Amino acid sequence: MDKQRRTFLKLAGATALAGLSAPVVVNLNATPAMASAAAAGHGEETRQGMRLGLLIDMRKLYGRTDLLDKATEACHRVHNVPKIEGKKSEIKWIWKTAYANAFIDQSVNHASKITRESEFLVLCNHCDQPPCVRVCPTKATFVEKKTGIVAMDYHRCIGCRFCMMGCPYGARSFNWMDPQPLLKSVNPDFPARMRGVVEKCNFCGERLARGQEPACVEAVKEVGAIIFGDLNDPNSEIRKVLDREHTIQRNAALGTKPSVFYIV
Amino acid sequence: MIEKALKGNSNYWMWLAFLTAFIAVGAICYLRQFIYGMHLTGMGRDLSWGLYISQFTFLVGVAAGGLMLVLPYYIHNYKVFGRITILGEFLAIASIVMCLMFIMADIGQPLRGLNMIFHPTPNSMLFWDMVVLLGYLSLNVICGWVILTAERKQVKPPKWVYVFVYISIPFAVSIHTVTAMLYCGLPGRHFWLTAITAPRFLASAFAAGPALIVIACLVMKRIANFDAGKEAINKLITIIMYAAIINAFFVCLEFFVGYYSNIPGHKHSLEYLFFGLEHHGHVYNNLVPFMWTSVTFCFGALALFAYMKITKMSNDLLVGIGCLMTFIALWLDKGLGFVMGGLAVNPLDEVVEYYPTANEIGITLGIWATGFLLVTILYKIAVKVEHEVEGH
Numbered sequence A: 001m002d003k004q005r006r007t008f009l010k011l012a013g014a015t016a017l018a019g020l021s022a023p024v025v026v027n028l029n030a031t032p033a034m035a036s037a038a039a040a041g042h043g044e045e046t047r048q049g050m051r052l053g054l055l056i057d058m059r060k061l062y063g064r065t066d067l068l069d070k071a072t073e074a075c076h077r078v079h080n081v082p083k084i085e086g087k088k089s090e091i092k093w094i095w096k097t098a099y100a101n102a103f104i105d106q107s108v109n110h111a112s113k114i115t116r117e118s119e120f121l122v123l124c125n126h127c128d129q130p131p132c133v134r135v136c137p138t139k140a141t142f143v144e145k146k147t148g149i150v151a152m153d154y155h156r157c158i159g160c161r162f163c164m165m166g167c168p169y170g171a172r173s174f175n176w177m178d179p180q181p182l183l184k185s186v187n188p189d190f191p192a193r194m195r196g197v198v199e200k201c202n203f204c205g206e207r208l209a210r211g212q213e214p215a216c217v218e219a220v221k222e223v224g225a226i227i228f229g230d231l232n233d234p235n236s237e238i239r240k241v242l243d244r245e246h247t248i249q250r251n252a253a254l255g256t257k258p259s260v261f262y263i264v
Numbered sequence B: 001m002i003e004k005a006l007k008g009n010s011n012y013w014m015w016l017a018f019l020t021a022f023i024a025v026g027a028i029c030y031l032r033q034f035i036y037g038m039h040l041t042g043m044g045r046d047l048s049w050g051l052y053i054s055q056f057t058f059l060v061g062v063a064a065g066g067l068m069l070v071l072p073y074y075i076h077n078y079k080v081f082g083r084i085t086i087l088g089e090f091l092a093i094a095s096i097v098m099c100l101m102f103i104m105a106d107i108g109q110p111l112r113g114l115n116m117i118f119h120p121t122p123n124s125m126l127f128w129d130m131v132v133l134l135g136y137l138s139l140n141v142i143c144g145w146v147i148l149t150a151e152r153k154q155v156k157p158p159k160w161v162y163v164f165v166y167i168s169i170p171f172a173v174s175i176h177t178v179t180a181m182l183y184c185g186l187p188g189r190h191f192w193l194t195a196i197t198a199p200r201f202l203a204s205a206f207a208a209g210p211a212l213i214v215i216a217c218l219v220m221k222r223i224a225n226f227d228a229g230k231e232a233i234n235k236l237i238t239i240i241m242y243a244a245i246i247n248a249f250f251v252c253l254e255f256f257v258g259y260y261s262n263i264p265g266h267k268h269s270l271e272y273l274f275f276g277l278e279h280h281g282h283v284y285n286n287l288v289p290f291m292w293t294s295v296t297f298c299f300g301a302l303a304l305f306a307y308m309k310i311t312k313m314s315n316d317l318l319v320g321i322g323c324l325m326t327f328i329a330l331w332l333d334k335g336l337g338f339v340m341g342g343l344a345v346n347p348l349d350e351v352v353e354y355y356p357t358a359n360e361i362g363i364t365l366g367i368w369a370t371g372f373l374l375v376t377i378l379y380k381i382a383v384k385v386e387h388e389v390e391g392h
Helices: A003-021 A065-078 A113-117 A131-135 A162-166 A205-209 A215-219 A237-244 B002-006 B010-036 B051-065 B067-074 B079-083 B085-106 B125-152 B160-184 B197-223 B230-261 B264-274 B288-310 B316-343 B358-390
Strands: A052-057 A094-098 A119-123 A141-143 A150-152 A226-230 A260-263 B277-279 B282-284
Touching: A052 A119, A052 A237, A065 A094, A065 A119, A065 A215, A131 A141, A131 A162, A215 A226, A226 A237, A237 A260, B002 B358, B010 B358, B051 B067, B051 B085, B051 B160, B051 B197, B051 B316, B051 B358, B067 B079, B067 B085, B067 B160, B067 B197, B067 B230, B079 B085, B079 B230, B085 B125, B085 B197, B085 B358, B125 B160, B125 B358, B160 B197, B197 B230, B197 B316, B197 B358, B230 B264, B230 B288, B230 B316, B264 B277, B264 B288, B264 B316, B288 B316
Parallel strands: A052 A260
Antiparallel strands: A052 A226, A094 A119, A141 A150, B277 B282
């Protein structure tokens, strides 16, 4: 057994323990909770077991562009996402955009001033019915059975970019050039990519395994604007907020069943 | 039989040298892309498919177009196509080789291409596209070669080959249907999300493929002493006309659905392609002249063909011009407009325009030249065999 594997297993063990004591961190070793039946209409089935999701409380982020940028920077730093100038070849996992761009299926006629002028965080929705997974010809992008995270295998991806066509949220980026020379600093805890493969937000699967919160959640901790947890666990914090507040999702009409919710 | 491609006059060799020059440039451009990366193309985060995939899509159609010769000859026993059916099969071979080259040029990690086979994924339409394309390629190689060999020996083709011929007919339909399914099953891409994509692809394929074959026949009549026969050409023109009209009809239906339903997502791409799309005070209209050229050429060719049919006029040059116009019209429609139009508005409602780079165009021309080279060699063999049989 090589050293890295040992370290990983130790971490995993520690995570199991941490999960028992620290309520803010998602316990990846929990027994599957009951699936929510309310989310589905027309008798459609949603995933059973753990389904990780994220809720962005925009009320706490209005006027705080600095926090939006902080979340993006934190994510891109820990995941070795290079900063590439210009729209053409850029790579982004989580970024800010206007309401009209984030919620293209919602009317913006007579939108309130705050809706019109604010920017909203967008990222991979880790859909319950992900079109990107459906179209991938090599299973390089797949749903992690244990968590519901839509993950990527950078070593299997052939770079056909079919997933970018399939994603109705524009959440995926392609490495048009070798990203490694463009990195200012490298985080050794997460692999840097090679060119010719697609990448996107992974809900910080690697951080969860270490008992940490997703980087964006941590970055906006001071206002507690992002809540992360198991959507299928009725006792999770995220479910409690979802049960209490009115939330919206991006382009839910497409039937992808996003795992990212917004309070606007 | 390959030795027949090694004998030819100076024009033949000049033509091959001309094509080889393009292939060489394309190869160098591809090496550049392979070494430096895909950012040498005009594609980007929003327009992540470009010229390569659109050429692939169009050429799948050209390959499927051979069906319009195979089906009447083998199913309806339409003897007039006897001399040219082999041309349809050989064109299909060259087109699919081009398709596969375009796919390889397009993927970011070409050395991992075999992952498609190592990790077969039946829920991906790209997997099925690979299956049907490789299947159709094999079928055409088998049928074309066996039937031509039999003709050369002046014996009847073996019976077993007809099994492959008949299988190749639904395969021809399937290659373009599955290629359409790459597009028409994607949520959030309004322009492509229409059940008429596959029929429309087939209609345009059944015009574009035969149009190219007619042009090849007319060229070979002048330079290679190969006459497809007036009746065959006339019948092909009729097929081309019907297919082009059906394609135009389908496009009109798209307009109706988009504009009558008045759903912005359904209108945006059509607006972008034909009239220019206004977005935040800027009008995006790069493709407008190309699309109107397509419309003009399509209806111009139809009018020309109709006039020739009505007046019973026979003029090879005009037939050639009409077919060339049809081919260009359909290339603009599918090989340019369909893919770019569908991607002009990204999932975040931003408008992005595509400018292919010189390197990308170099690769594209190189692959087209490879296809033409292959067609030239295969047609040369086919014509030589026919001459041999006829005792020229």
